[in-house]
Amino acid sequence: MSKPYRAATRLLRAGRPHQGWVNTPVTRASTYVFESVQSWRDTRARREQERLPSYGARGTDSTHALEDALIELEQGYRAKLYPTGQAAIATVLLAYLRAGDHVLITDAVYEPVRRFCAEHLARLGIEHTYYAPDGNGIEAMIRPNTRMIYAESPGSLTYEMPDLSRLSTAARKHGCWLAVDNTWASGLLHQPLTLGADISILAATKYLGGHADAMMGAVVANQRAWQALERATIDFGQTVGADDAFLVLRGMRTLPLRMAQHAGNAMQVANWLLARPEISRVLYPALPGDPSHAIWRRDFTGANGLLTVELADTYTESDAERLIDSLQLFGIGASWGGFESLVIPVQLRTSRALSGNLPRGPMLRLHVGLEDPQDLIADLERGLNALIQPLRTLRIS
Numbered sequence: 001m002s003k004p005y006r007a008a009t010r011l012l013r014a015g016r017p018h019q020g021w022v023n024t025p026v027t028r029a030s031t032y033v034f035e036s037v038q039s040w041r042d043t044r045a046r047r048e049q050e051r052l053p054s055y056g057a058r059g060t061d062s063t064h065a066l067e068d069a070l071i072e073l074e075q076g077y078r079a080k081l082y083p084t085g086q087a088a089i090a091t092v093l094l095a096y097l098r099a100g101d102h103v104l105i106t107d108a109v110y111e112p113v114r115r116f117c118a119e120h121l122a123r124l125g126i127e128h129t130y131y132a133p134d135g136n137g138i139e140a141m142i143r144p145n146t147r148m149i150y151a152e153s154p155g156s157l158t159y160e161m162p163d164l165s166r167l168s169t170a171a172r173k174h175g176c177w178l179a180v181d182n183t184w185a186s187g188l189l190h191q192p193l194t195l196g197a198d199i200s201i202l203a204a205t206k207y208l209g210g211h212a213d214a215m216m217g218a219v220v221a222n223q224r225a226w227q228a229l230e231r232a233t234i235d236f237g238q239t240v241g242a243d244d245a246f247l248v249l250r251g252m253r254t255l256p257l258r259m260a261q262h263a264g265n266a267m268q269v270a271n272w273l274l275a276r277p278e279i280s281r282v283l284y285p286a287l288p289g290d291p292s293h294a295i296w297r298r299d300f301t302g303a304n305g306l307l308t309v310e311l312a313d314t315y316t317e318s319d320a321e322r323l324i325d326s327l328q329l330f331g332i333g334a335s336w337g338g339f340e341s342l343v344i345p346v347q348l349r350t351s352r353a354l355s356g357n358l359p360r361g362p363m364l365r366l367h368v369g370l371e372d373p374q375d376l377i378a379d380l381e382r383g384l385n386a387l388i389q390p391l392r393t394l395r396i397s
């Protein structure tokens, strides 16, 4: 038997016809017309088990092609698509949890999930507790009614890496699902299902689409988790349009190239920032000094363009905001994973329930894009020099 192809090769072959047009044509569709009542009935009887064309909301050639590529990337059993990453998360939580259940949520969870838990899980009688983002002490937090461990690998804004093998052992032992938000690695750098997770969630809006021109979420499940996910997805009416599926799949063809370039640029920017006196910390798991570096080396094959920077504690939040406003190549905006550089201020006090490890200085998050890193560094240099100007003036006079 020949060796299995490597990830980049599999990614280029996944979700495409291997003869005829290179790309699956865009199938914009709602109704699928059958030749007889019998074939209509046959499809309805088989469509829960098989992936057959039956109605636009259940998938088209375009969405199936994207699902196939995601299954290949994540090494999962089946996949479903959602209009946003947030919709994918909401569907996962509601697919597996019911009244009386308890879910353990990472304290570094993507912030909008906190409100979903506080408002919607609570309203439905589902309890949630936040655990430390590195997963320490989680075994003692599992209750008899805990049905799910919800992780982010790594956490939002601070990139703590949980040990997924350890979380999956705990989850298995107590009969819980392990769901992991894998958006940071976007399926390419890390495959939670191979480390024992049941469900991997992706905001395809980020690196998978990669061009800041489409919103999408995806969930890849193992066989055990699949049926509940598929049913909930259909029952909640979650689906995506063929044009957006085409855009995301098109973006995925260059994912390895883009990711490597984002990571290379981010490393240059990170090392440059570390040498600046205004910066007290740079959070980036690929840096040897990052608290998550060991797990990153073990469980990931690369890094991305996200850096969180802490300024020295002599600076105020308004200094950080002045710095952000002064940057010319970093757009101020939500999301990341597109080709362009972005920056936002970070306030951990409002996005963490546990008080451990709060920063002393103001923070900002950079998404290092595909611009020339020397230009990005020059932009940051200009901004930082302007920041310390008042002090220098003081010293000179």
Ligand SMILES: *Cc1c(COP(=O)(O)O)cnc(C)c1O
Binding pocket: 083, 084, 085, 086, 087, 110, 152, 156, 181, 183, 184, 203, 204, 205, 206, 215, 216, 217, 335
């Ligand atoms: C952005 C993001 C999401 C949500 O994705 P949207 O498509 O913007 O809804 C979910 N999880 C993580 C970790 C994210 O960064």
